[in-house]
Amino acid sequence: MNESGGSGSFSSAIGRRTRRMRCFPGRSGVALVIVFVVLTLLGAAGLSVALLSHSSYKEVDILSLHLRAIAVGEVGFAEVLARMVATGWEGRWFRDGPELKQDVPSAGGTYSTLVRDVPARREDSQQAELLIRAQYERSSVVMYWRLLFTARSLDGRIHVIPLMFQFGPDDATPSPSAVDALTGRVDALLGDRERNRPAWDNLRPSMEGVTTAPELAGVLGLSPAGSIVDSVEPGRGRAPIPNQVPLTAVQTADRTPPDVFSPQGSPPQPPLSPPSSTPVSSSTPVSSETTSSDSEASTSPLDCGSLSYRDCGIALADRLDASVACFESDTSCKPLFTSSEVSRFRSDADAAKNVGTVANSADDAKLVQASSDLTSIALRCPVCQK
């Protein structure tokens, strides 16, 4: 009895403790809290997954609408082109003034067109310009063509040739003022093309028969440090595609870059480019990543002279700043650059200015970018070619 009594008092003591624990105010409803937290986490995860998959679906949908808007615009272009080919230059229907067509239904969307002779040109230049704004549901696209009517010939087709195509600004509507804005830009580009033609003619014979990227780079006077590796894996059971043609800097050092743009008769100066941080042997296969950055760097061989790595970056940034300042003040060059490009050039210049004193791949990339900016400015704007 004692034992049992003892035992009873012991168990009742345990029971009391347990009951007290159960009745502890902090423990009540704790499972619900856990469930609530789990549910919240699950809900958040589910919602994120749903949102992500929905947004990727939405992006594809936007892309699809954009492509369909382009298809609508292409239909409009084909209609105008077919009519031009049938009428010829003499019989063109817009000879007395621009023709504007609004909201023509086609291919599930609508398009508006403006077609006119290129202003301020001789009659025998036989050039017309066409602006199309195509709309497909929520998506719209603006396209511009400069068209050349060729001479009458026995050749049974293609009497109208697109000289230049551009996507126009998204907010442009088919109106003479909107086309005016593009006309000057396209005229400048066509002028560049004509000025570059002699250089291209000189370059072309040496490019005949060239089938690999390294060979092409060599012809263009580039000096990739190392071999360029084809990054496409061969198919199952197929031999690797032999595209690893080594092309060392030494092999191409004597090749002078072609004179691709010298409207004023002065040869262009190659912009600065950064040094390769790690010398790469021509026989050493390199990863596509390294190759890409090295080949970019080698597009304009570095000539920093006695400058240190950091000073080289600063010199590059100064040149970039000077070029930006130049085309911002020059009326002929200013329209050739968009505001987003200008801000990109500025930020690239800032980045180049802040490179470290010791070469590293991250800073190399910044210098490559600044160098590439300089090249693109030089190609587009001869006045500011520093």
Added chain:
Amino acid sequence: MKSPQDVRCRRPCRAFSTLEILIAVVLLILAVLPMLDLLIGAGRQSRQTADYSSSLSLITKVSEELRLAGWENPNLADSLRRDLDGGRASSVTDGHSPFFRTIEDDEAPYGFLDEGRDSPLDQTYETLRAPLKTHSIGFSSCYRSLPTTGRLLEIQVGLSWKGHQNRLLEMSLPVCVADLAVRPQLPKAIVDRTVADGLIVGFLYPDRIGRTLTQVVSEAGGRLDLVRALGDCLVVPRILAVAVASKADQIASLRSKVSGADPSLDRARAALALALIFEEQAARYLDALVALSTPLELLASDWTSNALGRQIPSSTLISSLSQVRDLDVGFCRCTVDTLAAYRQAHNQPLGPSLSARVRTRTLVRMVDVLRTSVVALKWPDLDYLRSTIKGFQRQQMGCNPNFVAWAESELESCRDRDTLVASSAPWLPTAVERFESALQAVIKKVQTPY
């Protein structure tokens, strides 16, 4: 002895704990079930998006290639019918669809995409192939005439694939290609009727210059349509002769450049410029032949001595009409010159200095001029034409499928003279004959005493 606190809390604590777990389990079940559904749905949507995205890429690639083919292959409609098996859908994998016969230049000789040697989208590229196994692409095409003038080839590209639970999904994209074939144009001299009528007054009624043709003819008591018909026959050759003569200096200078000591590229360009001038002149002559056939036929049937309202000696009329006779001679001469200049620009030693695209275009134009000469002038050059096209086709194998398709269609249409005539513009085979017979009839009628 139980404390009052123990008595108070025992039952509620136990009941609440059980209830709590029950509620928790129910809540969990209630929440997890839709959550599972949500996750499964998201996964499904993600797969659908991936499918849709790859389908969009495929259909865009095909549309772009069709648009390019519209420029490079004048026989695109024929090629579509032949290659695409009448528009029946074909799988994009295993080389069934002509647009996916080769996807990687992975076999020597490199630089050429050789069907049968280089890989299609087959087991070799299983990772790419697997998600596209059910994708099939098909086409339908038709010509549509524009309400104004001109014609379009409308192609509907359709892509179908099996999606979730084997549901058949479809996507389509329209592609329009302008029909770039050119019809004969009225000679520039008679496009503007007011100008042409003024010139006719000057030729036929020189004493009434300054008045309109309608007034002059009505005062003279002639027939306006016959006066215009005769007037056009007099005006067009004269203006053409002036236009041809105005190019004489340029032609002489280009000829000396072609045979000079300039670099090959400059000489090739000069030869090309020469060919373009001759071709334009030949085209103008041909346009004139076609355009004047109708007025000549009208004159042949209705001409009377008082059609003009005034008497003109038949000898004067005949000498005027003799200039019309020069049109077919001029067409023939210019065609010969065009072909010679194109050949010079295209062939060794000058040809290789031209860019590949310009050289190809030169050959295509040469083929077009040869076709015209075989059909319109009945020249026996069919074998030469076929061998030229065959050589070009061999050269383009594995390089440009549009040019290969073009050559194939051309060879098919040049099988023999009848096929060639049938595939030409309907007015072309009879253009010269019709003109010559109408002109003979008019001269005969003018010579005949009334």
